[in-house]
Amino acid sequence: MNKASLIENISYQDNQSPTVTVLLKTPSTKELRIVMKKGQFMKEHKAPYPIVIELFEGEVDFGIEGGKQLLKRGDMVALEANVPHDLDCISNCIVRLSISVLDTIERVNKVSQ
Template sequence: MNKASLIENISYQDHQGPTVTVLFKTPNTKELRILMKKGQFMKEHKAPYPIVIELFEGEVDFGINGEKQLLKRGDIIALEANVPHDLDCISDCIVRLSISVLDSVERVNQVSQ
């Protein structure tokens, strides 16, 4: 069994960009928490494997192939591999990201800077 909290030990970074934390790893996925303050963003990027994004708190303009859509608290979106996407934080956010165990957390950290 794996257990983690999306709301414990919250620490938003003012100037360093979004904060990425590994919550836990399963045989198939890595479960990450991304904390973003209003105005922070993740530049356009692609994931090499399918991903699932859940907006636990806040609002994000989520761009897919250059088209923006507003994600609000509780929204979940799944993307296939290699789909260009970006995130622009509208209000302080807690994002849960599920990536493949074959993907790297370092890649996620690079696009959040």
């Protein structure tokens, strides 16, 4: 059994970079927590594998294929591989991101800088 918490040891960075943490690794996924402070963003990027995004706390303007959708606490989005998207934090938020075990935390960190 693996256990992790989305709300323990939260650290909001004062710079423009969200904080990305690997919470769990399973045989098929990596479960990440992205902590974003109001005004922080993740530039447009694509994931090489399908992903699931869950907004645990706060609000995010979620850009996808030229449009914007407001995501609020509790909202979830599933994207297929290679779909361009971005995140703009409206209020301090905690995002849970499920990525393929074949994907890397380095890729996620790169788009959050």
